[in-house]
Amino acid sequence: MPENQQTEESPTRRERTEDRPRRRQARGERRIAQLLEAAASVFCRTGYTGASTNAIAREAGVSPGTLYQFFPNKEAIAVGLSDQLLEHWATSHGQALAAENTSLPLDRMLDAVLDPLIAFNVENPAFGVLMHAPDTPGRIIEEIGTLHGAILTRVEDLIAARLPGGPADQRERTANMTLMLFKAGLTLVMAHEGAERQAYITELKTVMYRYLEPLLGEDGAGGH
Amino acid sequence: MPENQQTEESPTRRERTEDRPRRRQARGERRIAQLLEAAASVFCRTGYTGASTNAIAREAGVSPGTLYQFFPNKEAIAVGLSDQLLEHWATSHGQALAAENTSLPLDRMLDAVLDPLIAFNVENPAFGVLMHAPDTPGRIIEEIGTLHGAILTRVEDLIAARLPGGPADQRERTANMTLMLFKAGLTLVMAHEGAERQAYITELKTVMYRYLEPLLGEDGAGGH
Amino acid sequence: MPENQQTEESPTRRERTEDRPRRRQARGERRIAQLLEAAASVFCRTGYTGASTNAIAREAGVSPGTLYQFFPNKEAIAVGLSDQLLEHWATSHGQALAAENTSLPLDRMLDAVLDPLIAFNVENPAFGVLMHAPDTPGRIIEEIGTLHGAILTRVEDLIAARLPGGPADQRERTANMTLMLFKAGLTLVMAHEGAERQAYITELKTVMYRYLEPLLGEDGAGGH
Amino acid sequence: MPENQQTEESPTRRERTEDRPRRRQARGERRIAQLLEAAASVFCRTGYTGASTNAIAREAGVSPGTLYQFFPNKEAIAVGLSDQLLEHWATSHGQALAAENTSLPLDRMLDAVLDPLIAFNVENPAFGVLMHAPDTPGRIIEEIGTLHGAILTRVEDLIAARLPGGPADQRERTANMTLMLFKAGLTLVMAHEGAERQAYITELKTVMYRYLEPLLGEDGAGGH
DNA sequence: GATGAATGAGGATTCATTCAT
DNA sequence: TATGAATGAATCCTCATTCAT
Numbered sequence: 001m002p003e004n005q006q007t008e009e010s011p012t013r014r015e016r017t018e019d020r021p022r023r024r025q026a027r028g029e030r031r032i033a034q035l036l037e038a039a040a041s042v043f044c045r046t047g048y049t050g051a052s053t054n055a056i057a058r059e060a061g062v063s064p065g066t067l068y069q070f071f072p073n074k075e076a077i078a079v080g081l082s083d084q085l086l087e088h089w090a091t092s093h094g095q096a097l098a099a100e101n102t103s104l105p106l107d108r109m110l111d112a113v114l115d116p117l118i119a120f121n122v123e124n125p126a127f128g129v130l131m132h133a134p135d136t137p138g139r140i141i142e143e144i145g146t147l148h149g150a151i152l153t154r155v156e157d158l159i160a161a162r163l164p165g166g167p168a169d170q171r172e173r174t175a176n177m178t179l180m181l182f183k184a185g186l187t188l189v190m191a192h193e194g195a196e197r198q199a200y201i202t203e204l205k206t207v208m209y210r211y212l213e214p215l216l217g218e219d220g221a222g223g224h
Numbered sequence: 225m226p227e228n229q230q231t232e233e234s235p236t237r238r239e240r241t242e243d244r245p246r247r248r249q250a251r252g253e254r255r256i257a258q259l260l261e262a263a264a265s266v267f268c269r270t271g272y273t274g275a276s277t278n279a280i281a282r283e284a285g286v287s288p289g290t291l292y293q294f295f296p297n298k299e300a301i302a303v304g305l306s307d308q309l310l311e312h313w314a315t316s317h318g319q320a321l322a323a324e325n326t327s328l329p330l331d332r333m334l335d336a337v338l339d340p341l342i343a344f345n346v347e348n349p350a351f352g353v354l355m356h357a358p359d360t361p362g363r364i365i366e367e368i369g370t371l372h373g374a375i376l377t378r379v380e381d382l383i384a385a386r387l388p389g390g391p392a393d394q395r396e397r398t399a400n401m402t403l404m405l406f407k408a409g410l411t412l413v414m415a416h417e418g419a420e421r422q423a424y425i426t427e428l429k430t431v432m433y434r435y436l437e438p439l440l441g442e443d444g445a446g447g448h
Numbered sequence: 449m450p451e452n453q454q455t456e457e458s459p460t461r462r463e464r465t466e467d468r469p470r471r472r473q474a475r476g477e478r479r480i481a482q483l484l485e486a487a488a489s490v491f492c493r494t495g496y497t498g499a500s501t502n503a504i505a506r507e508a509g510v511s512p513g514t515l516y517q518f519f520p521n522k523e524a525i526a527v528g529l530s531d532q533l534l535e536h537w538a539t540s541h542g543q544a545l546a547a548e549n550t551s552l553p554l555d556r557m558l559d560a561v562l563d564p565l566i567a568f569n570v571e572n573p574a575f576g577v578l579m580h581a582p583d584t585p586g587r588i589i590e591e592i593g594t595l596h597g598a599i600l601t602r603v604e605d606l607i608a609a610r611l612p613g614g615p616a617d618q619r620e621r622t623a624n625m626t627l628m629l630f631k632a633g634l635t636l637v638m639a640h641e642g643a644e645r646q647a648y649i650t651e652l653k654t655v656m657y658r659y660l661e662p663l664l665g666e667d668g669a670g671g672h
Numbered sequence: 673m674p675e676n677q678q679t680e681e682s683p684t685r686r687e688r689t690e691d692r693p694r695r696r697q698a699r700g701e702r703r704i705a706q707l708l709e710a711a712a713s714v715f716c717r718t719g720y721t722g723a724s725t726n727a728i729a730r731e732a733g734v735s736p737g738t739l740y741q742f743f744p745n746k747e748a749i750a751v752g753l754s755d756q757l758l759e760h761w762a763t764s765h766g767q768a769l770a771a772e773n774t775s776l777p778l779d780r781m782l783d784a785v786l787d788p789l790i791a792f793n794v795e796n797p798a799f800g801v802l803m804h805a806p807d808t809p810g811r812i813i814e815e816i817g818t819l820h821g822a823i824l825t826r827v828e829d830l831i832a833a834r835l836p837g838g839p840a841d842q843r844e845r846t847a848n849m850t851l852m853l854f855k856a857g858l859t860l861v862m863a864h865e866g867a868e869r870q871a872y873i874t875e876l877k878t879v880m881y882r883y884l885e886p887l888l889g890e891d892g893a894g895g896h
Numbered sequence: 897g898a899t900g901a902a903t904g905a906g907g908a909t910t911c912a913t914t915c916a917t
Numbered sequence: 918t919a920t921g922a923a924t925g926a927a928t929c930c931t932c933a934t935t936c937a938t
Binding site: 047049050132169170173174176177180181183184185187188199200203204206207210211213214 | 270271273274356393394397398400401404405407408409411412423424427428430431434435437438
C-alpha cells in the first residue's frame with residue numbers, strides 16, 4: 001500500500017534542492033524514530049550494557065534485521081539517540097541556554113535555565129541515562145561528550161559573560177562543577193514526584209544559587 | 225575469627241573450643257581477597273553488568289570454578305566487595321564521620337569529613353562504581369543501600385546536631401542533596417589528577433560550604 | 449562383627465588370606481556406608497545422571513576428596529550401592545526366593561516371594577531407582593544387570609521347578625515378563641501409601657497370579 | 673478452525689486475506705521438525721537429563737542459537753516433543769482407543785488396542801523415554817501427564833464400558849495397573865526384535881488378557 | 897585419611913550481528 | 918525494505934575429578 005511520506009520527523013526542514021528522493025526515505029525516518037523511541041525506553045529500563053538489540057527491535061515491533069538496516073551496531077543506536085535528544089533539545093528548549101538569559105539576575109537566570117532543562121529531562125528520561133552512562137563503551141562517551149559538552153559550553157559562556165575577567169581554568173572548573181551539580185540534583189529530582197519533586201527542584205536551585213552567587217551575583221552583569 | 229559465609233557445610237556445629245567451621249581458611253581467605261580485588265578492578269573497568277565472572281577469575285589468576293567456590297554468583301561478588309569496602313572504611317577512615325566533628329566550625333568540619341572520604345575513594349575507586357551502580361540488580365542495590373545509608377545517616381546526624389529545630393523532611397532533603405553533591409564532586413575529583421584534582425577538591429568544599437553555611441554556619445559551631 | 453575389606457572395586461571378591469589389617473579399615477567401612485547411604489538418598493531424589501558427587505559428599509557430611517578416596521568415580525558409587533543392596537537383600541530377605549517356596553501353592557508362593565520383595569523395596573527405594581536406571585551409563589547397566597539378573601535367575605528357577613518340561617526360551621520370556629510385571633506393579637505400590645498401597649499390592653498379586661496360574665498353578669506344576 | 677500449538681502462529685494457513693502472524697514459517701517449521709527429531713534421538717540415547725541442548729542442536733545440524741530461536745529452554749523441547757507425539761498419535765493411530773472397540777470380545781479388543789499402540793512405540797521410541805521420564809523436571813511431568821492421562825482415561829473408559837457397576841477406585845486401580853502392565857511389556861517388546869519381539873507381544877497380550885478377562889470378559893459387554 | 901581448594905571442560909542460554917527470502 | 922532464521926562466541930554457572938596440606 002502506498003504510504004504518504006513525511007508525516008512528522010525532521011522539524012528543521014530546509015529543503016533546498018532535494019525533496020524528490022525523500023519519498024522513499026519517509027518510511028525509513030519513521031522507522032528510525034520508532035527504533036530510537038524503543039531504544040530510549042529499553043535503555044531507561046536496563047542501561048546501555050543491559051539492553052539487547054533484540055529487545056529494542058521487539059519493543060519497536062520490528063525484526064532484528066530491520067533494526068540493523070538503520071543502525072550498523074548497538075553503539076550507533078545510542079549515538080543516534082543522543083543525537084536525536086540533542087536536536088530535540090535544541091529545537092524545543094534550546095533557547096533556555098541562549099545568551100539573553102545572561103543579563104537576568106541570578107535567581108531569574110537559574111529559573112530560566114534550569115526549568116526547561118529539568119522539564120526536558122523529565123520528558124526524556126533517556127537523556128539522563130545516557131549522560132550518566134557509567135557503563136557505555138568508548139565511542140559513545142565521545143558522542144555523549146558532544147551532548148555533555150554542548151551544555152558545558154553554554155554554562156561556561158554564561159559564566160564568562162558575567163565574570164569576564166577570571167582565569168580560564170577556574171572558569172572551566174566552575175562550569176564543570178556547575179554541570180555536575182545539576183546532574184546530581186537532577187537525579188534527586190527524577191527520583192521523586194509531585195510536591196517532593198518540587199521541593200528538590202527548589203533545593204537544587206538553592207545549591208546552585210549559593211554556589212554561583214559569589215561569582216556571578218552581586219553587582220554582576222544582571223546586577224544593578 | 226571463624227567466619228562461615230555462603231558455601232554450605234557445617235551441618236552439626238557446636239563449637240566447644242575450636243574453630244572447625246573453616247579449617248583450610250588460610251588459602252581460601254586469600255583467594256577471596258584476591259577475587260574481590262580482581263572484581264574491584266574489573267567492575268571499575270566495565271561496570272557491574274559489563275563485568276564477566278570469567279574475566280574476574282582470569283584477573284585473579286584462577287579458574288572460573290574457583291571463583292564459584294567462594295561466591296555463589298555474580299551478585300554475591302558485588303555484595304562481597306561492597307561489604308569489604310564498607311568494613312574497610314569503618315576500620316580505617318570511619319571516625320571521619322564521628323560525632324565529635326559536629327562541634328567544629330563548618331570549614332574545619334568539611335575538611336575533617338571530606339578529606340578522608342575523598343582519600344578513601346581515591347584508594348578504592350570501586351567504591352564509587354558500586355555506589356553509582358546504575359545497572360546493578362536488586363539485591364546489590366539494597367546492600368549498596370547499606371553503604372549509601374551509612375553515610376546518609378551520618379550526614380543527617382551532622383545536620384541535626386547543628387540544626388536541631390528544623391523540619392525533618394527538609395533535613396532529609398538537605399542530607400540527600402549533600403550526599404549527591406559529594407558524589408558529583410567526587411566524580412570530578414576522580415576524573416583529575418595532581419594539582420587539578422586538588423583544585424576540584426577545593427571547589428567541592430566551596431560548593432558544600434556555601435550550601436550548608438546558611439543552615440549550619442552562623443553562630444552555630446563555627447560562626448565564621 | 450568382622451568386616452570384610454574391599455576398599456573399592458573388585459566385584460569379583462576372593463579373599464585369600466588377609467583379614468588382619470582390617471583394624472584400620474573400620475573407619476573406612478563406616479565412611480563407605482555413610483557415602484552409600486547418602487548416594488541412595490541423592491539418587492532417589494535426582495536419579496543417577498542428576499546426582500552430583502559433590503551433593504553426595506555433602507549429604508554424607510564429608511568433603512569431595514574423601515568421597516574419591518573410596519570410590520574412583522561416580523559410576524563406582526552406583527555400582528557399590530547396587531552391590532550393597534544386593535548383599536543386604538541376600539542377608540535379610542534372600543530366603544524369600546529360596547527353593548523351598550517352590551512347593552507352595554501359587555498364591556502362597558506369591559505371598560512368600562512378593563511380600564519380602566516389596567518390603568525390601570519400600571525400605572530401600574534406591575533399589576528401584578537403580579533398577580529402572582533409565583539414564584545410567586554403560587557399565588552400571590551391567591552391574592545392575594547382575595542385580596537384575598540375580599532376581600531373574602531366581603524367578604526362572606521357580607518357574608523351572610514348577611514347569612520342568614517347557615521350552616527354555618518360553619521359560620525365559622515368562623521369567624522376564626514376570627520380573628517386568630513385578631517392577632511395574634512395584635512402581636504403583638511405591639507411588640501410594642497406606643490402604644491404597646495395600647490395595648495395589650493385592651492388585652499386583654492378582655496380576656501375577658492370573659498370569660502364572662495357568663502355567664504353574666492348579667495341582668502340580670503344569671496345570672492344564 | 674485455526675489451531676496454534678506451541679510456537680504461536682498457525683501453520684495451516686487458510687485465513688482469508690491475511691497471513692501476517694508468521695510469514696517465514698516454512699523454514700522455521702522445518703527446523704522445528706528437525707529439532708524435535710534430533711531431540712527424540714538424543715533423548716533416546718541419553719535420557720532427558722543426560723541430553724544436552726548443544727548435542728540436540730548438533731544432531732539437528734544447527735547452531736545452539738538456532739535451537740533457542742524455537743524453544744525457550746530445554747524443557748520446552750521435551751514438552752514440544754511430547755506434544756508432537758501426542759498429536760502424531762491422535763492423527764495416525766488414535767482411533768485404536770476409540771469407543772467402538774469397547775464392544776469387541778476381549779482378545780480382539782486387545783489386538784485392536786495394543787497393536788497400534790505397540791506399532792506407534794516402535795516407530796517413536798522417544799515416546800517411551802518421555803513416558804518413563806524418571807528424571808524429568810516438574811513441568812514436563814505435567815505435560816507427560818497429559819499424554820499419560822490421555823491413555824489412562826481411554827483405558828478407564830474401556831473398563832467402565834464393560835464394567836459399569838464397579839467401584840470407581842477399583843476401576844482406577846485397574847486402569848493404572850493395566851497401563852503399567854502395558855508399559856512394562858512394551859519395554860520387553862522394544863528390547864527385542866523380529867520373532868522374539870513377536871513372542872513378547874503375544875506374551876504381553878496374554879498377561880493383559882488373563883488380568884482383564886475375569887473383569888471384562890465372560891459375558892461382559894462383548895463376551896459370549 | 898580428611899579437608900577444602902583448584903581445575904577446566906561442559907551445560908544452558910543470550911546476544912550482537914548477518915543472511916536468505 | 919522487512920522479515921525471521923541463522924550464527925557462534927560469550928555468559929553464568931556446575932560438575933567430576935585432582936591436588937596440596
